[in-house]
Structure formats: structure tokens, C-alpha cells
Amino acid sequence: MSTNIENLDINQLQALKEQADALIEKKQRAKVDEAYQELLDVANSVGLSLEELIEHGRKTKKSTVKRTVAPRYRNPKNSNETWTGRGKQPRWVVSALAEGKSIDDLLI
Known part of the structure; x- marks a missing residue:
């Protein structure tokens, strides 16, 4: 039209x-x-x-339950800082690796 x-x-x-x-x-x-x-x-x-x-x-209705993951790594200089090993590495992990430590040294 x-x-x-x-x-x-x-x-x-x-x-x-x-x-x-x-x-x-x-x-x-x-x-x-x-x-x-x-x-x-x-x-x-x-x-x-x-x-x-x-x-x-x-x-x-399916609910998306966000499951928490236990931390696998701990900052040796500050025990309150932990990391699950998922996502971007925290600054303390990057600096520890730059200092020559291995990721296994940071395991809990």
C-alpha cells in the first residue's frame, strides 16, 4: 500500500x-x-x-547457585590474601613469581 x-x-x-x-x-x-x-x-x-x-x-525455575571455591594459594607475606587459582593472578602472585618463587611455593 x-x-x-x-x-x-x-x-x-x-x-x-x-x-x-x-x-x-x-x-x-x-x-x-x-x-x-x-x-x-x-x-x-x-x-x-x-x-x-x-x-x-x-x-x-533453575537457580544459578554460585559455588565458592576453596583457595589453593596463600600469600606468604600476608596470610589473609589467598587465591583460588582461577582468573587473573593477583598482584602478590605476580610479584612472588617475579621474585623467583614458583607457583608451588604458594600452595596452601
Whole structure:
């Protein structure tokens, strides 16, 4: 559909804009209604209400549990500084290695 709107005056363009905005809103509501109906159909197909299906999703949602890793290395100059051996080497590890120590010397 190609409409030449160059020859329309401001009032006509404003009316056209309002019609377009109303149509966009109507189509968006229809799309949301359609999606809601699809969700209802899926819930009904498994014998649940939509609320039960959503609650099931909340309960079985996989949670990402961040596991802590025990430190493997300790700074000989400051026992409070440790490193798991993962990620970037801390400054104290880099300086100890630069001083000629091996990584095995820093093991806990």
C-alpha cells in the first residue's frame, strides 16, 4: 500500500496520524490478547490453570547457585590474601613469581 501524503494539508495529516496511532494501539491489544489465549490453551492442554502453570514455573525455575571455591594459594607475606587459582593472578602472585618463587611455593 503506497499512499501519497505529500499533497495533504496539516489537518489531514494530523487526522491520518491519529487514525494510525489508534490502529497501532488496537493491533497491539489484539496481539496481546492472542498471546494470552495461546497461554490459556497451553495451560488447558496440560490440565492446569494459567495461575498453576505460572506457579509451577516459579517453583521449578533453575537457580544459578554460585559455588565458592576453596583457595589453593596463600600469600606468604600476608596470610589473609589467598587465591583460588582461577582468573587473573593477583598482584602478590605476580610479584612472588617475579621474585623467583614458583607457583608451588604458594600452595596452601
